[in-house]
Amino acid sequence: MSDPARRLPTRASMSSGSDRAFQYLILALASVIVLVFVVSLYLLGKDSWPALQRFGVEFFTQRTWNPVNGTFGAAAMITGTLVTSFAALIISVPLAIASALFVAEYAPKWLANPVGYLIELLAAIPSVVYGLWALFVIAPVLARWQITFFSPEYPERLALYTKCAGIWANDQTTLQCFFVPSSGAGRGLALAIIILTVMILPYTASVARDVIRLVPADQREAMYALGATKWEVISRAILPYARAGIMGGVILALGRALGETLAVAMVIGDSQDILKSLWGNASTMASVIANQFGDAQELLHRSSVVTLGFILFFVSVAVNLLARVLIGRLTPKGVK
Amino acid sequence: MTPILSAKNVNIFYGDKQAVQNVNLDVQPGTVNALIGPSGCGKTTFLRAINRMHDLTPGARVSGQILLDGENIYAPGVDPVAMRRRVGMVFQKPNPFPTMSVFDNVVAGLKLAGMRNKDQLMAVAERSLKGAALWEEVRERLNTPATGLSGGQQQRLCIARALAVDPEILLMDEPTSALDPSSTAKIEELMTDLKKVTTIIIVTHNMHQAARVSDTTSFFLVGDLVEHGPTDQLFQSPRDERTEAYVTGRFG
Numbered sequence: 001m002s003d004p005a006r007r008l009p010t011r012a013s014m015s016s017g018s019d020r021a022f023q024y025l026i027l028a029l030a031s032v033i034v035l036v037f038v039v040s041l042y043l044l045g046k047d048s049w050p051a052l053q054r055f056g057v058e059f060f061t062q063r064t065w066n067p068v069n070g071t072f073g074a075a076a077m078i079t080g081t082l083v084t085s086f087a088a089l090i091i092s093v094p095l096a097i098a099s100a101l102f103v104a105e106y107a108p109k110w111l112a113n114p115v116g117y118l119i120e121l122l123a124a125i126p127s128v129v130y131g132l133w134a135l136f137v138i139a140p141v142l143a144r145w146q147i148t149f150f151s152p153e154y155p156e157r158l159a160l161y162t163k164c165a166g167i168w169a170n171d172q173t174t175l176q177c178f179f180v181p182s183s184g185a186g187r188g189l190a191l192a193i194i195i196l197t198v199m200i201l202p203y204t205a206s207v208a209r210d211v212i213r214l215v216p217a218d219q220r221e222a223m224y225a226l227g228a229t230k231w232e233v234i235s236r237a238i239l240p241y242a243r244a245g246i247m248g249g250v251i252l253a254l255g256r257a258l259g260e261t262l263a264v265a266m267v268i269g270d271s272q273d274i275l276k277s278l279w280g281n282a283s284t285m286a287s288v289i290a291n292q293f294g295d296a297q298e299l300l301h302r303s304s305v306v307t308l309g310f311i312l313f314f315v316s317v318a319v320n321l322l323a324r325v326l327i328g329r330l331t332p333k334g335v336k
Numbered sequence: 337m338t339p340i341l342s343a344k345n346v347n348i349f350y351g352d353k354q355a356v357q358n359v360n361l362d363v364q365p366g367t368v369n370a371l372i373g374p375s376g377c378g379k380t381t382f383l384r385a386i387n388r389m390h391d392l393t394p395g396a397r398v399s400g401q402i403l404l405d406g407e408n409i410y411a412p413g414v415d416p417v418a419m420r421r422r423v424g425m426v427f428q429k430p431n432p433f434p435t436m437s438v439f440d441n442v443v444a445g446l447k448l449a450g451m452r453n454k455d456q457l458m459a460v461a462e463r464s465l466k467g468a469a470l471w472e473e474v475r476e477r478l479n480t481p482a483t484g485l486s487g488g489q490q491q492r493l494c495i496a497r498a499l500a501v502d503p504e505i506l507l508m509d510e511p512t513s514a515l516d517p518s519s520t521a522k523i524e525e526l527m528t529d530l531k532k533v534t535t536i537i538i539v540t541h542n543m544h545q546a547a548r549v550s551d552t553t554s555f556f557l558v559g560d561l562v563e564h565g566p567t568d569q570l571f572q573s574p575r576d577e578r579t580e581a582y583v584t585g586r587f588g
Contacts, residue, residue: 218431222494226388226445226501227421236444240435332434332483 006184033304044310051303058308065272065288066229067296072304074285074311076274081284081312083275084189084264086255088196093250095197096204097239100246103205104208106214117208123202131266134195135187140269143186146279150184164277173276182280189275189282192268196260199254207249251323258316261286285312338406340365340489340504340535341386346400348390349360353544355381358400359561361554363505368527368536370546370567373556379539383507383558386537387423405504420428421449424498424506424534430490432482432497439478441493447503452533460500467533469526484498488519495526499534506530508538512545526548547571556581 044186051059051072061074103116149157164177171269182188223237269281270291283291285308296302339362348356356378363369371379381390388409388547390396409419432441442461443451451457463480465471470492474485477526482493491511498506508527512520527536527549540546546553547567554564562572563579574580581587 202401216431218427218429219433221389221392221425221429222431222433222497223444223448224389224392225420225423225425225449226497227417228448229417232448236448239431243435 007130017327022176040049041313044306047303048307048310049303049309050299054300055304059304060311062297063305067298067301070298070300072300074308076272076303077283077285077288077308078311079266079275080189080282081258081286081315084192084196084268084282084284085254087193088200089250089254091193092197092201093204093254096249097203097208098254099179099201099205100208100212101234105230105238116206118262119202119205119209121202122198123206127258127260127262128266129197130195130199131263134191134263134267138194139186139191141186142191142279143184146181146184146186149181168276168280171274171276173274177277178275179278182277187267187275188269188280190218192264192284195263195267196257198255199260199263203253203256203292204246204249207252208242208246211245211249212238214245241332244327244332247330248323251319251327254319254323254327255316258319259286259312261290265290285309285315337364339363339403340405342403342406342428342539343382344403346382346385346398346402348378348385349397349399350393351395355559356385357559359571360404360501361561361564363535363552365504365535365536366531367551368531370550371537371539372541372543372546372553372582372583373562375427375541376558377556378559379556380509382510383509383537383539385530386507387420389425391416392585406504421445422504424501424503425583426491426498426506426508426511428510430487430494432485432490432493434481434483436482437479438474438482438485438493439462441482441583442496442500444497449501461496464496464500465493467499468492468559469529469532469573470496486519488515488522491515491519491523492526495523495530499530503534506534506536508536510539510541513541520545542584543571557582 031333046131055062055072059072060078061075061135062071064071064073065076066072077331099115101118103112105123107115139243150161160176164174164180164182167173219237220233220240223233228236265287268283268287270283270287271281272283272288273281275282289305289308289312292301293305295319296305341363343359343361346356346359346361347354359382371383373379384390386399386409388398390398398410400410402410404419404422408414409416430446433444436444439458439461439494442464443457446457446460450459462471462475465474470489473489474493477484482490485493491514495506495511512523515523524545527538530536538546538550550567552565553567553570555562555570555574555578557578563574563576565575570579570582574583
């Protein structure tokens, strides 16, 4: 007979019970994330249906957005979102990389840390504060420039404006007219791009700074040892090595720019006309949602606004997928 | 013979801490010179002073003179960037530039020096890769990423990259410590050939390696150059008892 005290326990011990409970818990939590994704996709799709059914592909190509007569086309907002985001990206990336290089490579330590911290702090400022700052500080500067553009000393500019105003009235624009101020208000597309540039700068800058700092010392030294100047080390060893990580920061910034709502809604002027002038009023998908959702009582209007959200959702997902592919391609592999 | 490299009263400091004291050392052209000693003895620190790598470390300071072909590389007015082209360096871990092809890695130094002619670059790349005993293995894949090579091949690629600028001195900082035995053997074999075109100063942890490949050996201990002499003599009949203790394996 075996001694009962030495038999293996048959009941599941406490620890294996709590292990299992924890496993179910995290499974449930992880499922919630997937569920939220699926449900929001479903709801967006369901509420978009009336508008998509009514307008079909024209919703994407139609430039008219008129709640009064019930015609809705998102071409102007889709353009607005893409133009503001990519313009802000193009301006902010060189600035961000320059600031990352300054902080990581050039600045003495006593300066690098506070500057790096301040750049990160830019990301912590609420959107609404950026919006106010843009309206009260930057808009007057732009307005002053726009007004001097039309000063009586330059009659040819006024002639140009008159010509462009005619073109704009036909819902068209030319490359030249695109850069002619259409009003003296300061607000509009240009202000939205400026404010987006500042808002997304910290994302690229702080990611770029971190990946630049992580470039192994022997990569730098290998280039120095071949007789490189500091700039040659940066441009030929550090930046190529860090490029995938920097691209990750750029994509993060792009995602932020595409979705930025409040600050842009405050400054862009909320015009659903097609883009006519860099200085004129415009709108983005996010800004229209913010400005019109509360007023959209009628079914088709409401559905059209939701469809904007649906498109924005897909644009963001597509950008992220593209980013993953790009980063995978750029990552240096097999460093032994 | 006039030495190609000659260190005179070299002291190296990191901040207040002295890492190398009063080193005097002559290196003859066309030889392999090993720097040995236990960890932290200052051998790598000394090696890095020879191409002014310490310029890049905040707080590091070198005093004394290091004469390259009779010219003090630490003299005021010497441009460290131009100076480093005359001294090649191979590092502990293979460190090819991962975003560049095999070819671009080899010619990286030449491009820095302003060489743009494709044929000329190709000719030097072939010569350097042959010099590093890698040509036969990579001739078909010059335009593939350098990181596709094995660890041993990568290290020989780094040697080819250093050779391409035709350095008067090639510094090697434990070049085989990250490699397997057969890759190590290839690189050791290579060093004997490289003596014909350059002068090698190698830091090694491995005393047997020093005994196998070098003509002269310098033994460092806590920042002092304890003993320097022909390798056979230093290993078989060391003058200093600390050297003897180290080479017979009593410490280190």
